[in-house]
Amino acid sequence: MSWVTTSTPDLWHHYGRVRATRDCAVPGTFYWSWSQDAGPGPEILGELTGRCVGDLGAGAARQAAHLAVHHQPARVIAVDGSPAQHAMATDLYGHLAPCLQIVQSDVVPHLQAMTRAYDVLYSVFGALDFTDPHEVLPAAAAALKPGGRLVYSTLAHYLNGTPAQPDAVAADIPAKTPDGEATTMRRWVLQQHVWIELLDAAGFTSITVDVLPAAVGGQRTADTLLVSAYHPA
């Protein structure tokens, strides 16, 4: 499990970097949609007061900071494998500890080390898009308490409009090294029935998938799949 090592470049080095220089506020809103400006919010996660919540692929931890400040969880653990994203999240929201804990780790070993620890796991276009679902979904199931909930948003199709995959396979998408060199990374963009089959195989129940249509047309807009599932009680 070597998602980021000292010998592999951090392909998330540039993500959110410009925004972090000018916007260090705790967001007042939380959205699942690709456009991040409309649609359902954290109510999809259920009651969070006193709960242990994990963000899988938290990036700069903006959503996790929102939950920590506005929803009274016992704690929110913002997990991200990228050294750059971890540093950015720590700079922006480290002051929200201990309610907000910012952890640098690949989500799979993190979840494997947290058996039955979480009430709620979620991801906003995060690690579930970029990690083999055959690894991360069973790990998430094992990390949830009985009756716990997993919710995530993911692309309903590729950003260029190409339909999602009919099988559980990744595609290589463009990425940049910290030096700006073009490379690729793997992204799982899957049809609804594929996610349902994978979640079912990982032991989840009460699986639902909602489509959140793109708010406006144009290039690089996208429909969102909002996926919700429960660990059996």
Ligand SMILES: C[S@@+](CC[C@H](N)C(=O)[O-])C[C@H]1O[C@@H](n2cnc3c(N)ncnc32)[C@H](O)[C@@H]1O
């Ligand atoms: C598109 S960003 C989304 C970040 C954040 N959820 C947001 O909405 O801004 C994807 C994030 O997932 C993280 N990520 C991808 N695969 C991961 C894995 N296996 N373990 C930990 N983090 C991962 C990346 O480092 C990156 O910060």
